[in-house]
Amino acid sequence: MNVSEVLALVLLAAGAFFLLIGSIGVVRLPDFYARTHATSKSDTLGLMLALLGLGIHEGITLNSAKLVVVVVFVALTNPVGTHALARAAYQSGLQPWFVGGPLPEDPTRAEPAGDEPEGGR
């Protein structure tokens, strides 16, 4: 095994680690708005590391250029999609989970639909 293969394997393992952290976060975090952190940040970082590792394994070819295109595209669009989802949830009246009292009035949010969503610890 030469240097590039070792580097590719290390990057792939680091990417799999961050994807695992993202998966655990999606299941374990207490609230929808907290779970968006897990899927937007650590998933994007894990995918970038893993695909860069595969690109190093491929060497400089057209395929590794396409891999870089996928990495840039996902790094731009994954946080945007998660943000759009969180904005839709906020505007449709989903209450954030936190320790203090209810949130102050906000005209951009719809009326809460009666029963407030449970935290699902």
Place this chain on the structure above:
Amino acid sequence: MDTAFAVIAVVLAVIIAIPFYRLVVGPTLFDRLLGAGAIGTKTLVLICLVGVMYGRLDLFIDITVAYAVLNFIGNLAIAKYFSNPKAEERAMEEAS
């Protein structure tokens, strides 16, 4: 090298299976959508890894690009569909 790739692919399959819990149990609709998006993002890595293992990355990378675009567009469309346009209009009226 192929053995290491196979091991990482199996680990990735297990990692992809974890957010199915949020997809099935999730207390609200948005939790389910979030779980579906997380599964889609992780599947991109698995598709690329399978392409490298088969030696046909030129074929699989195009599938990856299409999958990434579909994931993003579907996410945006669903988010737009479930947002609340009346709340935005009310906020605009109160601001003016």
